Amino acid sequence: MTDYSPGPELLAKAETLTEALPYLQRYAGQTFVVKYGGHAMGAPELQRDFAEDMVLLKAVGINPVVVHGGGPQIGRMLKRLGVESRFVDGLRVTDAETAQIAEMVLAGSINKEIVGWIGAAGGRAVGISGKDAGLVRAAKVGRRDADPLQGIERHVDLGFVGEPVAVDRRLIDSLCADGIIPVIAPIANGADGHTYNINADTMAGAIAGALGAARLFLLTDVPGVLNKDRQLMTDLHPADIAALKADGTITGGMIPKLDTCVAAVQAGVDAAVILDGRVPHAMLLEIFTRTGAGTLVRA
Numbered sequence: 001m002t003d004y005s006p007g008p009e010l011l012a013k014a015e016t017l018t019e020a021l022p023y024l025q026r027y028a029g030q031t032f033v034v035k036y037g038g039h040a041m042g043a044p045e046l047q048r049d050f051a052e053d054m055v056l057l058k059a060v061g062i063n064p065v066v067v068h069g070g071g072p073q074i075g076r077m078l079k080r081l082g083v084e085s086r087f088v089d090g091l092r093v094t095d096a097e098t099a100q101i102a103e104m105v106l107a108g109s110i111n112k113e114i115v116g117w118i119g120a121a122g123g124r125a126v127g128i129s130g131k132d133a134g135l136v137r138a139a140k141v142g143r144r145d146a147d148p149l150q151g152i153e154r155h156v157d158l159g160f161v162g163e164p165v166a167v168d169r170r171l172i173d174s175l176c177a178d179g180i181i182p183v184i185a186p187i188a189n190g191a192d193g194h195t196y197n198i199n200a201d202t203m204a205g206a207i208a209g210a211l212g213a214a215r216l217f218l219l220t221d222v223p224g225v226l227n228k229d230r231q232l233m234t235d236l237h238p239a240d241i242a243a244l245k246a247d248g249t250i251t252g253g254m255i256p257k258l259d260t261c262v263a264a265v266q267a268g269v270d271a272a273v274i275l276d277g278r279v280p281h282a283m284l285l286e287i288f289t290r291t292g293a294g295t296l297v298r299a
């Protein structure tokens with residue numbers, strides 16, 4: 001008979017696995033909405049890690065629903081095509097041509113790439129946008145912008161920037177029930193038939209709310225919300241957010257991100273987490289270990 005005793009490395013791995021047990025039991029059967037930001041889609045190894053994490057979640061009985069962005073990728077395509085682009089409060093001002101290019105990049109290119117990565121990791125994914133089966137109905141967003149020179153408020157028309165006003169979850173439910181991971185691009189039709197470009201965080205939050213998701217994860221390119229001393233704020237309450245906006249601690253793309261967290265939590269999502277998608281297997285560390293990561297927003 002061979003005398004077999006596992007070495008310390010193997011024992012440490014086993015301990016990590018048993019640490020995951022209560023989380024596996026707690027989350028089995030629940031839905032996690034994962035927003036995969038354009039900045040978080042880094043090197044091929046990171047893309048593979050992300051896809052493996054989604055497949056693993058599905059394998060252990062959690063239903064991951066992926067909503068992706070692609071802001072930097074849209075920006076690069078607009079530049080190549082010589083189309084100017086600017087942002088107001090983290091939202092891209094979108095004329096008809098920009099909306100068409102955003103749809104091409106998001107629903108045509110990135111969406112199918114992510115489906116491919118999940119397939120390569122051994123999972124089954126279907127790529128859709130808010131247009132498919134009437135998943136999301138959009139309405140035009142209106143914004144005000146402060147004129148920095150005169151301190152006067154002036155109205156800025158963001159064009160075909162939309163926000164989700166209705167979500168029909170039936171397509172997502174049937175995909176999940178069939179063992180498929182839905183991958184959703186943040187593009188939808190308005191009641192007027194136009195194509196609307198929706199901030200991917202906002203789209204993910206609306207879908208998380210409609211699904212009654214247990215968790216909303218926003219994967220980005222920073223460790224979480226940083227304070228003025230650039231230190232990570234690990235826990236935030238929805239009531240904290242207004243002050244962080246007012247004193248300029250959070251700016252740009254972090255504004256729709258935190259607005260989304262607050263809206264999702266108010267819509268019944270247990271907690272929303274902003275975390276660093278550049279960290280390998282960031283999702284697994286957050287979900288299945290005691291350490292956690294990123295900024296957790298909870299009521």
Ligand SMILES: Nc1ncnc2c1ncn2[C@@H]1O[C@H](COP(=O)(O)OP(=O)(O)O)[C@@H](O)[C@H]1O
Nearest residue numbers: 037038039220221222225226249250251253254
């Ligand atoms: N207080 C803050 N903490 C962290 N990031 C912040 C903060 N305020 C603004 N940001 C910016 O928000 C960005 C994340 O938003 P965004 O660029 O839209 O990411 P994504 O493409 O992943 O959605 C960060 O890269 C950072 O530049």
Ligand SMILES: CC(=O)N[C@@H](CCC(=O)OP(=O)(O)O)C(=O)O
Nearest residue numbers: 037038069070071091092199200
């Ligand atoms: C209206 C609006 O701003 N739409 C975004 C949609 C993509 C997005 O949100 O991508 P990230 O999550 O990678 O930033 C845009 O055009 O960039």
